[in-house]
Amino acid sequence: MKAWLLKDFGLDNLELGEVPVPSPQPGELLIKVGAVSLNFRDKAIVDGIYEPHLVPKNLIPVSDAAGTVVAVGEGVTRFQVGDRVNSHLYSRWIDGEPGPDEPAWCIGMPLPGGLAEFMIIHENSAVRAPASMSDEEASTLPIAALTAWYSLMDVGRLQPGQTVLVQGTGGVSIFAAQIAAAHGARVIATSSSDANLAKVKALGVSEGVNYRTHPDWEQEVSKLTGGKGVDVTIDVAGGDGLNKSVLATKAAGVIAQVGFLTGQTTRLQLMPLIFRQTTIRGIAVAPRTAFDRMNPFLDLHGIKPVIDKVYSFDEAVQAFQHLARGPFGKIVIKIAG
């Protein structure tokens, strides 16, 4: 089969090659990959800045995929040939709390990913793809949408009528806005761009705050909530801005700490945290059962992923370059017709 192979770190070393089609072992599914979508993680792996010591030689990268089961290994019962499935990043985190070594079993590194004509997924980690979505659309779900869903529904225990704050207009935040709005919540978004705020308002965001023109954006969020703060904040920015997220979130509210776009360290002011009794919860995507619950919700509410551009299989390098430029919505690579 044709597969993109990471020969060494750097996009110049991502090469299209030929490798044998893998054969499914007991419990495994062979998937004809329809499409993959890119995340920051995939780019960081290619660039050699994401756990480089764990990256195997000739890795087939990219974790997020959708495709069709074309063969099954011995003893498979959850799926059959012809089923459409999603990959799930944390292939051994099925339900409940994560184990201590989940990152060692991630699709797309260290396990082979989906940037190939075929891939292997264990039946326990495969998820039925939404019936209402094409493979291109479904491929956007495994990291960005699931992280948003788990943060809002499982960790934030979001109720209709509550208020959510999403930061910026990237993949996680757009899905969070769509899911929260469909669930009957009010969504406030921040962005560096008024044009992007206008775009996310069309997707269910009620109010926008430009964090460039309003560096004290937490005060604007406070005003919009009558001084109370939002019920759930999805923090993708990280860095010292976490202090602003604490102030923008209600007393005893929840901050889902998802990202680190502005920095991996923070100097946290403890007194506001203590007085507001905020819960800050680190998020690393979700267990598979959350994915099982999310896809029927997306079908039910007719939620369509926002895709900036679909590239062909031969254009994988251009797709990575587009990701680096900062798309609005997801970058997809179509693999099979």
Ligand SMILES: NC(=O)c1ccc[n+]([C@@H]2O[C@H](COP(=O)([O-])OP(=O)(O)OC[C@H]3O[C@@H](n4cnc5c(N)ncnc54)[C@H](OP(=O)(O)O)[C@@H]3O)[C@@H](O)[C@H]2O)c1
């Ligand atoms: N922990 C997890 O499970 C998990 C899962 C997925 C992603 N992540 C992490 O979450 C972050 C976001 O991921 P993504 O896929 O949504 O990224 P993305 O699609 O690349 O989104 C980036 C967007 O974030 C916004 N942004 C950048 N700096 C900001 C700031 N200081 N304040 C507010 N918004 C800011 C920008 O929006 P505007 O242009 O509108 O300003 C930018 O377009 C990344 O750090 C990623 O690694 C973590």
